[in-house]
Amino acid sequence: MPLAPPALPGDAVDAIDTPALLLDLDAFEANLDAMAARVAGTGVALRPHAKTHKSSTIARMQVARGAVGACVQKVGEAEALVWGGVGSVLVSNEVWGDAKLRRLMGLTRLAEVMVCVDDAEQVWALERAAEACGARIEVLVEIDVGQGRCGIAPGAPAAALAERVAHSTRLGFAGLQAYHGKAQHLRSDAERKAAIAHAAAAVRETLAALTERGLHARIVSGGGTGAFAHELAAGVWTELQVGSYALMDADYARNLDATGAPVRDFAQALFVLATVISAPAPGRAVLDVGHKGVAIDSGLPLVADLPGVTVTGASDEHLTLAWDPATVTGPKLGEKLRLIPGHCDPTVDRHDWFVAVRAGRVETLFPIDARGAMR
Amino acid sequence: MPLAPPALPGDAVDAIDTPALLLDLDAFEANLDAMAARVAGTGVALRPHAKTHKSSTIARMQVARGAVGACVQKVGEAEALVWGGVGSVLVSNEVWGDAKLRRLMGLTRLAEVMVCVDDAEQVWALERAAEACGARIEVLVEIDVGQGRCGIAPGAPAAALAERVAHSTRLGFAGLQAYHGKAQHLRSDAERKAAIAHAAAAVRETLAALTERGLHARIVSGGGTGAFAHELAAGVWTELQVGSYALMDADYARNLDATGAPVRDFAQALFVLATVISAPAPGRAVLDVGHKGVAIDSGLPLVADLPGVTVTGASDEHLTLAWDPATVTGPKLGEKLRLIPGHCDPTVDRHDWFVAVRAGRVETLFPIDARGAMR
Numbered sequence: 232m233p234l235a236p237p238a239l240p241g242d243a244v245d246a247i248d249t250p251a252l253l254l255d256l257d258a259f260e261a262n263l264d265a266m267a268a269r270v271a272g273t274g275v276a277l278r279p280h281a282k283t284h285k286s287s288t289i290a291r292m293q294v295a296r297g298a299v300g301a302c303v304q305k306v307g308e309a310e311a312l313v314w315g316g317v318g319s320v321l322v323s324n325e326v327w328g329d330a331k332l333r334r335l336m337g338l339t340r341l342a343e344v345m346v347c348v349d350d351a352e353q354v355w356a357l358e359r360a361a362e363a364c365g366a367r368i369e370v371l372v373e374i375d376v377g378q379g380r381c382g383i384a385p386g387a388p389a390a391a392l393a394e395r396v397a398h399s400t401r402l403g404f405a406g407l408q409a410y411h412g413k414a415q416h417l418r419s420d421a422e423r424k425a426a427i428a429h430a431a432a433a434v435r436e437t438l439a440a441l442t443e444r445g446l447h448a449r450i451v452s453g454g455g456t457g458a459f460a461h462e463l464a465a466g467v468w469t470e471l472q473v474g475s476y477a478l479m480d481a482d483y484a485r486n487l488d489a490t491g492a493p494v495r496d497f498a499q500a501l502f503v504l505a506t507v508i509s510a511p512a513p514g515r516a517v518l519d520v521g522h523k524g525v526a527i528d529s530g531l532p533l534v535a536d537l538p539g540v541t542v543t544g545a546s547d548e549h550l551t552l553a554w555d556p557a558t559v560t561g562p563k564l565g566e567k568l569r570l571i572p573g574h575c576d577p578t579v580d581r582h583d584w585f586v587a588v589r590a591g592r593v594e595t596l597f598p599i600d601a602r603g604a605m606r
Numbered sequence: 607m608p609l610a611p612p613a614l615p616g617d618a619v620d621a622i623d624t625p626a627l628l629l630d631l632d633a634f635e636a637n638l639d640a641m642a643a644r645v646a647g648t649g650v651a652l653r654p655h656a657k658t659h660k661s662s663t664i665a666r667m668q669v670a671r672g673a674v675g676a677c678v679q680k681v682g683e684a685e686a687l688v689w690g691g692v693g694s695v696l697v698s699n700e701v702w703g704d705a706k707l708r709r710l711m712g713l714t715r716l717a718e719v720m721v722c723v724d725d726a727e728q729v730w731a732l733e734r735a736a737e738a739c740g741a742r743i744e745v746l747v748e749i750d751v752g753q754g755r756c757g758i759a760p761g762a763p764a765a766a767l768a769e770r771v772a773h774s775t776r777l778g779f780a781g782l783q784a785y786h787g788k789a790q791h792l793r794s795d796a797e798r799k800a801a802i803a804h805a806a807a808a809v810r811e812t813l814a815a816l817t818e819r820g821l822h823a824r825i826v827s828g829g830g831t832g833a834f835a836h837e838l839a840a841g842v843w844t845e846l847q848v849g850s851y852a853l854m855d856a857d858y859a860r861n862l863d864a865t866g867a868p869v870r871d872f873a874q875a876l877f878v879l880a881t882v883i884s885a886p887a888p889g890r891a892v893l894d895v896g897h898k899g900v901a902i903d904s905g906l907p908l909v910a911d912l913p914g915v916t917v918t919g920a921s922d923e924h925l926t927l928a929w930d931p932a933t934v935t936g937p938k939l940g941e942k943l944r945l946i947p948g949h950c951d952p953t954v955d956r957h958d959w960f961v962a963v964r965a966g967r968v969e970t971l972f973p974i975d976a977r978g979a980m981r
């Protein structure tokens with residue numbers, strides 16, 4: 232069963248039960264506004280990725296600021312968003328399995344729903360499910376633009392698959408999925424720029440091959456928080472799938488701009504609040520959260536407000552903190568402190584609630600209604 | 607909300623929706639039996655750690671085979687087990703925060719509940735909570751036996767803290783918590799033996815200091831799946847907190863015995879079932895599970911049944927598989943395959959259900975009722 236919320240609106244931050252996922256509302260709202268401002272007037276739409284926040288509440292806030300809908304990776308996430316009132320959802324991924332495809336078809340009765348393919352067998356499976364449900368669904372052909380994960384080869388192979396989709400009476404060819412995930416985390420701006428130039432060339436080659444077959448991609452979807460400025464400038468993407476910008480994490484904060492300074496387009500809005508449960512030796516303390524509560528796949532979390540105090544180890548339920556007791560005043564037993572997660576997406580997925588705070592108090596709660604929706 | 611179960615009893619394994627957590631019942635029951643047999647007649651009790659399986663169903667199965675109860679790390683886990691019918695639960699960890707301590711006191715009305723301390727301030731806090739609830743609780747003093755995480759120094763400091771507990775009218779001094787987590791994962795038997803000898807010496811020093819003060823530790827709790835043979839032989843532990851033995855993982859399977867061969871006391875019983883959603887290039891496939899569904903903190907998962915196919919990358923929702931297409935027949939689009947998790951505990955915590963299988967069919971389902979119970 233989901234956990235009870237760790238706080239009530241009106242509570243002081245220090246009264247929040249721990250571990251808890253904090254959303255700094257000032258930073259969060261500024262991030263939503265900043266990204267909306269970056270795309271305004273460019274002709275490129277925002278379709279923020281909900282795999283980051285797993286919350287229909289946040290997806291609706293993004294739509295309220297102009298986003299055309301949301302992306303998800305999983306059918307279960309699409310259900311949470313559609314049932315939570317989001318009107319257009321792209322499953323930015325291939326889906327396999329009859330039960331999942333039929334759930335997807337059910338959602339097409341409630342919202343605009345799109346899904347990706349990179350193989351003709353997936354097209355057959357989608358047609359069978361659509362037929363079984365009397366439904367119709369819009370499809371993007373995913374091309375591999377350098378990520379080396381999913382996606383058919385750009386150019387003629389992609390166009391042939393698009394033609395297969397377009398000839399179906401149950402499917403509509405909506406365009407291309409062209410996401411370069413690795414590019415988002417390249418540290419220098421020059422590296423990100425080069426990777427996105429390569430991806431844009433792959434998109435252009437595919438658009439030309441589509442034109443040869445008389446097909447039109449009304450959507451070219453891609454882009455991420457790390458490289459979105461280059462994807463926005465490239466002139467081939469029609470919408471951006473940025474996700475992490477709303478919350479941010481320690482990994483994205485390590486990206487550098489063209490001058491070599493850290494990119495600071497967005498502020499850290501996501502924190503894990505934890506309590507010191509043991510302070511057994513000088514210069515050491517142990518927190519009541521480990522990697523079951525804060526993801527470590529992209530590095531250990533950072534301590535937000537205590538310079539000189541670092542996380543030195545993570546186990547299932549504990550983080551160990553260390554500092555030099557000769558020069559630094561470390562946290563005491565019972566003290567609560569804020570951590571900046573190394574990676575926002577999987578950290579959010581371990582929690583049931585965002586505790587939304589402003590000026591030191593809990594303002595409201597957002598349920599993480601797509602938490603764990605991995606099927 | 608928790609996900610619906612990914613299968614029905616009677617389903618063939620290949621019909622299970624993915625990603626799903628599979629429990630191989632033959633291997634699992636053999637593991638429970640094997641550990642019960644190892645301690646039978648030794649005078650050392652089993653108190654298996656439920657942070658591994660997060661399931662009151664499994665904890666009751668362990669009790670049915672002779673275990674004296676269960677360990678947990680969190681009050682929320684203790685609630686799940688006590689409300690699920692487990693009669694004795696040790697929170698093998700310090701707990702801080704008035705709300706949590708009062709929840710713990712409530713549980714003492716339903717079951718034997720014990721908790722750890724390593725600081726006099728925690729004793730004060732426990733007394734206040736016990737007073738507020740009109741309750742009484744048994745307490746273990748945690749000593750640092752080499753883990754370098756929580757725990758007061760062995761010997762006189764620990765005995766002084768035990769005396770403080772024993773003098774309380776609301777608390778009972780039950781004994782020592784003496785767990786050496788790092789020792790469990792040392793690869794050679796000689797290293798594990800040496801680490802546990804060091805830990806046993808720390809326990810003996812503390813028992814002597816207790817005797818000097820006229821105190822008796824009726825419980826000395828510790829031990830883990832990696833080094834339990836040494837903890838069993840040491841003669842100072844009264845109960846073992848082994849957890850992973852019931853499920854096993856790729857990390858524990860890398861431990862070596864005294865002859866240098868892999869330890870094979872227990873069989874791999876836990877698998878993640880996943881589906882190939884994309885097979886876009888020769889020698890490459892992509893699965894519908896990433897590190898949101900299978901933990902990678904102790905290494906990437908292994909592919910169980912396909913020699914020559916390896917996991918080469920993990921992202922939030924995908925694992926990438928690679929093989930040499932010249933010599934290996936890799937999995938095809940839509941194929942389901944079993945993964946051996948690198949680390950069982952955090953993998954289980956990302957799922958709502960164990961799908962318990964035998965002879966190729968789903969036999970039953972176990973809810974993971976302490977999933978995410980991190981507070």
